[in-house]
Amino acid sequence: MSIDHTQEPGRIPVAHDVFATPVLHAYSKGLGIIIAGAVIGGILFFLLLPTLIVIPMSLSETDYIEFPPQGLTFKWYSAYFGDADWMAATWFSLKIALATTATATVVGTMAALAIVRGSLPFRSFLQALALGPMIVPHIILGVALYLAFSPLQLTGSLLGFLIAHTVLAVPYVIITVTASLQRFDPALELAALSCGANRLQAFFLVVLPNIVPGIAAAAVFAFLASFDEATVAFFISDTGGKSIGRKMFEDIDFNLTPIIAAASTILVATSLLLMGAVHILNVRKPSA
Numbered sequence: 001m002s003i004d005h006t007q008e009p010g011r012i013p014v015a016h017d018v019f020a021t022p023v024l025h026a027y028s029k030g031l032g033i034i035i036a037g038a039v040i041g042g043i044l045f046f047l048l049l050p051t052l053i054v055i056p057m058s059l060s061e062t063d064y065i066e067f068p069p070q071g072l073t074f075k076w077y078s079a080y081f082g083d084a085d086w087m088a089a090t091w092f093s094l095k096i097a098l099a100t101t102a103t104a105t106v107v108g109t110m111a112a113l114a115i116v117r118g119s120l121p122f123r124s125f126l127q128a129l130a131l132g133p134m135i136v137p138h139i140i141l142g143v144a145l146y147l148a149f150s151p152l153q154l155t156g157s158l159l160g161f162l163i164a165h166t167v168l169a170v171p172y173v174i175i176t177v178t179a180s181l182q183r184f185d186p187a188l189e190l191a192a193l194s195c196g197a198n199r200l201q202a203f204f205l206v207v208l209p210n211i212v213p214g215i216a217a218a219a220v221f222a223f224l225a226s227f228d229e230a231t232v233a234f235f236i237s238d239t240g241g242k243s244i245g246r247k248m249f250e251d252i253d254f255n256l257t258p259i260i261a262a263a264s265t266i267l268v269a270t271s272l273l274l275m276g277a278v279h280i281l282n283v284r285k286p287s288a
Helices: 014-057 075-082 084-117 123-130 138-149 158-183 186-194 199-227 231-236 244-254 258-284
Strands: none
Touching (some): 075 084, 138 158, 186 199, 199 258, 231 244
16 A cells, blocks of 8 residues: 655645644644733723822822822831821721621621521522622612611711611622522531531531631621722712711812822732732642
């Protein structure tokens, strides 16, 4: 049996076709990855650029916000921590965020258990209803809460903020805890029940230790959803109770100084630290 080495003019040999196709595919795949990475990197840089610019603007020596900054100083951070109004707004927001974290984590965890483990009628509808505050624009929620709170004299009060921010934070807790429960093997809970434990004991001794990282991450999301929330706070604040978001809005209108950039940098740093804690919890979860 002989192999015909003749070929038509202008035709690439078969051997070249066999070896050229994988090489061409590898080059095109690598080029596609480079282009996709460049596009994604450009989009991320564009989204992060305003946040990154705020940091050097908070170090400017001038009495107004500008970029690039003229000199570097920490006097605006000193002014932030030394200003009674800024500190009052910060502590007010911190108290609301901590209270919201506690209430939203408990309520959201119970709702997630009911959705995943329960046999509720219209469960999909109830889940969508619980996640509604995440979908509805905050400005609409702000107007609705103002109309509901104003006759009850809850505007500007700690209780009013707690109710409003809990409504906003619960969906984040439900999503996070629901994901943890869906990854948890229900056979372990059934084994505890078969060994004589009741539902409450099985939850606290078996289920809860396995979903603690998810609950902790949900608590972090609830804190962030409350601490730097500004739209709803703008409607339900008053002179008696003012969040840091409302304070920033007012200073942008009437007293635009680098103190706002300093406050923004502190908020960004707080968010990054807490998100880093969430990442550590997720990394350590498999080994736990």
